């Protein structure tokens with residue numbers, strides 16, 4: 286029996302993680318603390334909202350009083366997914382990224398430390414897991430991989446805020462010996478991803494026959510990881526990861542952006558609407574400071590914890606597109622209102 290505080294559980298990866306953990310551990314309690322920003326959506330958790338082991342609390346990880354009050358319950362693990370996560374938004378509005386990603390993390394760390402400290406050490410069995418990103422390592426050329434010892438070299442306001450948060454988490458381990466882990470994942474894809482990110486944005490635009498905006502030359506490379514494989518990796522690190530360690534989590538699946546876009550177009554063309562074709566592809570101005578290539582070396586998590594990405598990309602992308610096709614109402618709801626304004630601001634003069 287464990288109680289896990291999951292922050293940002295109404296977002297894409299967080300909601301997939303909550304669903305995965307509730308079905309795997311029938312005796313675990315999950316508290317989901319989520320601010321419900323534009324990217325958080327309780328619809329993502331409709332199927333588990335009545336589960337007696339699940340509690341939702343609406344709130345901000347920067348709210349010290351609220352976070353401390355949550356820790357009046359006996360929390361065993363914290364998994365911190367809560368973050369502003371979209372690189373393009375961070376280029377437009379950096380401040381909220383620093384606030385949520387850095388101050389939010391330190392607020393959570395402080396509350397956990399206060400609740401878990403026992404004399405000059407920590408109660409048994411506690412852990413703070415910080416969910417981070419491979420973007421903290423910066424950008425690769427055509428060869429090489431990020432390992433856990435690759436120096437931090439973030440470029441965007443988003444990745445810089447995540448790197449800062451990682452360093453604060455590390456400082457709590459180095460200074461107080463607080464039981465922590467940091468995981469750094471590559472690009473996730475799968476059900477419930479908000480359609481500002483490459484894959485769901487392209488699916489949504491294909492379904493609406495809107496131009497498909499490809500940044501720069503379309504040859505930037507990302508390493509795609511199916512979200513459920515990521516959830517399995519976090520579960521393993523939470524239970525078996527060595528305290529104080531960082532674990533990279535990658536899909537071992539590098540693709541250029543244009544390959545991804547063409548694959549989505551072909552699927553929609555063949556299975557949904559034959560009038561959708563590559564003529565929708567529109568090359569637009571590049572993202573400022575656009576990292577060229579991310580690729581993860583996940584040897585450490587494989588050798589220490591036996592994790593590897595189980596889902597083949599061909600299978601994962603098919604499942605993902607089919608999920609969006611089955612959930613058009615969800616897609617319609619999340620792309621109304623604020624999304625339209627964002628889309629205009631983001632894409633109108635590129």
Ligand SMILES: Cc1cn([C@H]2C[C@H](O)[C@@H](COP(=O)(O)OP(=O)(O)O[C@H]3O[C@H](CO)[C@@H](O)[C@H](O)[C@H]3O)O2)c(=O)[nH]c1=O
Nearest residue numbers: 370371372418419420471472481482483498499500505542
């Ligand atoms: C939205 C969009 C993206 N792109 C390009 C930019 C990138 O090279 C690639 C993927 O873009 P995004 O889906 O925004 O993801 P990216 O910037 O790689 O970052 C993601 O992956 C990171 C992990 O690597 C996470 O830490 C971030 O939170 C997550 O947003 O596709 C386009 O060409 N056109 C687009 O409209």
